Amino acid sequence: MEHVSTRIKSMLPxxxxxxxxxxxELKQQGIDIISLSLGEPDFDTPDYIKKAGIKAIExxxxxxxxxxxxxxxxxxIAHKLKRDNNLDYKASxxxxxxxxxxxxxxxxxSILDPGDEVIIFAPYWxxxxxxxxxxxxxxVxxxxxxxxxxKINIxxxxxxxxSNTKLVIFSSPCNPSGTVFTKNDLMQIANVLxxxxxxxxxxxxIYELINFDGTHESIAQFPEVKEQTVIVNGVSKGFSMTGWRIGYIAAPQWLADACIKAQGQITSGTSTVSQMAAxxxxSNSPDEIRYMVEEFKERKELVVAGLNEIEGVICNNPQGAFYVFPDVSSYFGKSYEGKIIKNASELSLFILEHGKVSVVTGEAFGSSNTIRISYAASKESLIExxxxINNSLALLK
Ligand SMILES: Cc1ncc(COP(=O)(O)O)c(C=O)c1O
Structure with a gap:
């Protein structure tokens, strides 16, 4: 007899x-779909990193x-945090x-007990x-x-x-918006917290390296909050290593110790080979992957310009990650062949069906007027x- 826990049942896929x-599925039916829905760089892992993985196996x-x-x-990692972010952390x-x-x-x-509150900035991953x-x-x-x-209002x-708030979480550069918080934005958040x-x-x-003006700022730089901050980062996005599955934290010692305890009973630690590749x-300079960032920047400019030319679409101009998050709410209430588009989820499905492009509804990220478009795809596919998208939206009256 099937018996799935309430915990898993209440989880959204x-x-x-x-x-x-x-x-x-549509592709399998022979339909030519352009996928702009996934959060993964389309580059191969650089050769010098792959070689380190091969050597680890050997x-x-x-x-x-x-x-x-x-x-x-x-x-x-502790050395990188000093080199790139001027932050002092011990390897422990x-x-x-x-x-x-x-x-x-x-x-x-490690931190939450039942009923504890976590403030999440929207749009959120x-x-x-x-x-x-x-x-x-x-x-919350x-x-x-x-x-x-x-950017949220302070x-x-x-x-x-x-009194129940235990955690505050945000990403910068942000998935899904691509927004990058400036030093001043972070200082205001630090002042409150x-x-x-x-x-x-x-x-x-996690999107630190995919930053178009090259100035990544971490909230951990402010001494008044460093001891209450945990940095989450990894190699998936910046080094195009999503499949290697390596992420990391730099945390106050008590939290690092608690996470180690949790991990010891859940995974026993992560892949040895991937660790050597990471x-x-x-260890190498982030300049090694600059070519990917340059390419993302060119694509972003192409996509932002293209989307802003579509009537009724207002596109943001993000400084990081590889997503744009345009406001498409002017299409809500319009219809095609008797079907009214009520929200961003219905519009995403409409674009898939009539434009053969997959994007993600902003509702999945807590934002109701938007869709997320990933530009981790070739320039030719992005232009197409x-x-x-333009042709499909033009059907809506
Ligand atoms: C904002 C954000 N954080 C964390 C992750 C997790 O990355 P990974 O588990 O591949 O290291 C992702 C991946 O999509 C992300 O978008």
């Missing part, structure tokens, strides 16, 4: 993976790793996990929301929209804090996709 599945890196990751890798404060996704799960499981629920916490969303470039953050030292700040910096990625 990933909307991005669902959209990818839908477009895969050198028999095939036994259980230490639970928090190899010390060499933790030291390299670094924990390597099976993707940043597991790093996040470790943190939620939907995994935050679902993992908080899984850890029996309560997500602070909204923003395109009029402030998807007063609303202050208002959302209660430093008055609440019992709240831990999760700073998700060591190569992180914009044409198709």
């Amino acid at each position: 990933s909307a991005t993976l669902e959209m990818a599945q839908k477009s895969r 050198n028999n890196y095939s036994k259980y790793p230490p639970v928090p990751g190899y010390m060499e890798l933790r030291e390299a 404060q670094v924990v390597v996990s099976t993707g940043a996704k597991q790093s996040l799960a470790n943190i939620f499981l 939907v995994t935050y929301f679902e993992q908080v629920k899984l850890a029996e916490g309560i997500p 969303v602070v909204q923003s929209d395109i009029s402030t470039d998807f 007063e609303e953050l202050e208002k959302a804090i209660t 430093s008055k609440h030292p019992e709240i831990t700040i999760i700073s998700d910096e 060591l190569e990625a992180i 996709a914009i044409k198709r």
Whole structure:
């Protein structure tokens, strides 16, 4: 007899993976779909990193790793944090996990008791929301929209804090909006949260390297909040290593220790071979992957310009990650062949059906007027996709 827990039953499946599945099915029926729904760079992992993985296999890196990751890798990460971010962390404060996704799960499981509240800046990566629920916490969303470039209002953050707030989480560069917080934005957040030292700040910096003006800022740079901040990062996005599954945290020692304890009972640590490849990625200068960032920047400019030419679409101009998050709400209420488009989810399905382009509804990220378009695809496909989106939207009257 089937018996699925309430915990799993109440969990939403990933909307991005669902959209990818839908477009895969259509492709299998021979329909030519352009997929702009997935959050993964379309580049191969660079050769110098792949070679380090091959060498690790040849050198028999095939036994259980230490639970928090190899010390060499933790030291390299601590060194990177000094080199790139001017932050001081000891290797003991670094924990390597099976993707940043597991790093996040470790943190939620380590900090939350049932009923604890987690403030999530919207638009947000939907995994935050679902993992908080899984850890029996309560997500509390602070909204923003395109009029402030998807940056929250600081007063609303202050208002959302209660005696039950344990965590605040945001990503910069942001998935889904691509918004990058400036030093000043982060300082304002730090000013508020430093008055609440019992709240831990999760700073998700997984898109750090995909930054078009080259100035990544971490909230951990402010001494008044450093001891209450955990940085989440990894190699998936910047080094095009999504399948290697390496993420990490740099945290106050008590939290690193709790995450190690959780991880010890959940995965025993992550792949040895991947760790050696990540060591190569992180030890080298980020200049090695600059070519990917340059390409993303050119694509972004192409996509933003193309979308802004479509009537009724207002596109943001993000400074990082590889997504745009246009406001498409002017199409809500319009119809085609008697069917009225009521919201962003219906519009995404309409674009898939009539434009043969897969995008993700903003509703999956807590934002109702938007769709997320990933530009991790060739320029030719992006040009064709914009044409198709334009043609399909033109059907709506
Ligand atoms: C904002 C954000 N954080 C974390 C992750 C997790 O990355 P990974 O588990 O591949 O390291 C992703 C991946 O989509 C992301 O978009």
